[in-house]
Amino acid sequence: MFRVINLQTSKSTAEMSVRLPSSQVKILVVLNGKGGVGKTTTAINLAATLGERNRVLLIDADPQGSATWWAERNEQSMGFDLTQETDPELLGGLRKVKNYDLVIVDTPPALAAAALAAVVPAADYLVLPTPPAPMDLAVLIETVKSVVMPTGVAHRVLLTRVDSRRWGEAKEAQKTLKELGIPACEAFVRAYKAHEQAALEGLPITQWRGKNAREAAADYRRVADEIQRYWRK
Secondary structure, eight states: OOOBOOTTSOOOOOOOSSOOSOSSOEEEEEOOSSSSSSHHHHHHHHHHHHTTTSOEEEEEOOTTOHHHHHHHTOOSOOSSEEEEOOOHHHHTTGGGOOSOSEEEEEOOSOTTOHHHHHHGGGOSEEEEEEOSSHHHHHHHHHHIIIIIGGGTOOEEEEEEEEOGGGHHHHHHHHHHHHHTTOOEEEEEEEOOHHHHHHHHTTOOTTTOOSTTHHHHHHHHHHHHHHHHHHHHO
């Protein structure tokens, strides 16, 4: 089963051959003020993908505990360690976490949450998942303008739940973001039932085996590669 750790006494002895390009822990925060956009799915699957070659800690800072619920449903290793923590004081001290290459934080879907206010300034990079539908995109754009841009933290929007039959909608969303000066990932995460099935079985998409599993995992691998390219700059 995944290793549950305490933020104040975190330790890991895993040996990895390839590390992120820094001797200091990287902090990646996944956020959106709206629920149902693929936030926890993104946090879990990025943690699993990046955990294949790095020591990764996923922090479930959402009081709903969706990431914890997901991980607890299976006794297999998720490929990363996990802790549930909503204390703003501890979340504000993520730079003190030792023995990890990367910390990923799954945040609450509430922009006024104290946990979110504590963790965003500590981040190296923010990933904002959103479906490309106009209403979802409008909420996301307002979030970026009012919450993200004032912090000065590097960020990128990730289009999720993209219908393969409606590529034009995703392309139009990317165009809109670009025109507004909001960076967006070139990679999309397509809408597959595989993501729901993987969650129900307590597995990241990289470990799930079933219809469209390979395609769904490939989407997150492309996202992980792209994000790493940007934070190396």
